[in-house]
Amino acid sequence: MTKAPDTGYQKEWPAVAAAAVTVVLWASAFVSIRSAGSAYSPGALALGRLAAGTVALGAISLIRRVGWPPRAAWPGIACSGFLWFGVYMVALNWGEQQVDAGTAAMVVNIGPILIALLSSRLLGEGLPRPLLWGMAVSFGGAVVVGLSMSGSGGSSVLGVLLCLVAAVTYASGVVSQKPALRHGGALQVTTFGCLIGTVTCLPFAGTLVSEAAHAPLSATLNMVYLGLFPTALAFTTWAFALARTTAGRMGATTYVVPALVVLMSWLVLDEVPGAMTLAGGALCLAGVAVSRRRPRPARSTVVATGSPTARETSPAD
Template sequence: MEQASADNSGDRVKVAVAVAITMLLWASAFVGIRYAGTSFTPGALALGRLLAGAVGLGAILLMRGEGLPPRAAWPGIVGVGVFWFGIYTVALNWGEQHADAGTAALIVGIGPILLAIMSGWLLREGFPAKLLVGLAIAFAGTAVVGFSTGDGTTTVLGVVLCLVAAAGYAVGVTAQKTALKHASALQVTTFGCAIGALGCLPFAGQLATDLAGAPTAATLAMLYLGLLPTALAFYTWAYALSRTTAGRLGATTYVVPVLVVLLSWLLLGEVPAPIALVGGGLALVGVAVSRTKRKRTDPADAHRVATR
């Protein structure tokens, strides 16, 4: 019993570390996209990022000796590659060119709510009250951050593209959860990233053109996006997703806008408005509520209470 408890505790620590790495790297990706996006078009940036990620993940897959995923995992992997690595990445890159950062974060923040609905229905995870309450609180905090950082430059196209990104995220993570029942986190992430890169190959000509004229710093930023926020962060996400519910893990992504505000403050000198900090705190409270679990009653204790 003590050994099992220790194993569970160790597993929870690993999941927490994986989630922390994912959230921090994804937050840094928003800053990287804003920087590299001045030199690369949305499709070219997505393709370059995914190619770098696929190469890095493929090298690790070979070193670890993991082969092809089983046949049962491929429908989910294809879903991950098409909807999350492909549609989400391109739509987000494109949407950020037609929407201010605050509005983009607000609209994309619908994604975890869509994910909770889809996972509760399709994956039969149910709709725990604490998860729903936490999602509502966290989304409200994200809305406060979005309204405080928006500058009114958003177009209808930007709104539509951010909605497409949110939907792509929800569908992709739902598909990923099904794939993880049959394959490892590394396999699902590697081949999903490769499929996403294949889907973005029509942008190869634009990528070559952009690379020829892009400064070295922008190219390095694109490689950073591929190797860390894509390869490493998507792998640590998949690792955590294989050990928790999609709805609860999806709610954790509301930490990202908070980290984006802080990183923009530290790295870009963009001082956040006080109301943005209040919204960030509210989002963190919502995430904390969504991740709390109902305590399970020990059978022996329940029996003792009943016999009394």
């Protein structure tokens, strides 16, 4: 008997490829933030990044004639734009200035867990066992990476609260964006979400202009890079993938980011990771692999004739 092709995996690979682009670019953002964050305050950095992303996305949308989003998409776009593009970026930038990198990584990485819980409750996605086990393993890996990165850094109550706000707004933004993608395209939803985030951060415009006048060129270029790639491109590929899978699985995929940050810091910043950091990164990757496994289908009660495993059954069985 010829086995039927597994079209489910064939349909899924574009979403997997898009998610891979997203996590690589988001991991690279941590390296750029180190440079830009030394010259720009949290709000100014968020506004500059979002403004660059909005200009790029707006130009592409005009060229492709994307048009105005449908009315049904606007609640999700507005909510995700305000929470994820706006509040999240400011809170994360500010929080990482108040706590060490390890603490920030541990607190912010509760975000994927919140996404799974919120999407199960609000979107009816359910909580399959592979997803739960995978997220548990990955979160454990993120904690190990965080502990190994903490060193002698200091942490404040304000910093921890800001990182917690970042995690909550990130999760809320993702769950809000999912319904919008049923009515609008990935580019459309990302473009207008980024625009709303930019408007949200406009109170920092004066600070951005003042700091840009004195910031080194490298910091400004890193801010522009953050807007073009980890924002404009990565958020678009994220939306493309999110439209084709569940919010819970997409959230779990972001646990690849800590492992990639360790690798990029090693290659780009010459920061040699210790054994504990490498072990944590490996756990993150292993957990993501587990979370993306498909639940085992229920065994069929119909057994093919002539099968070596077939056996006769009776009502008493």
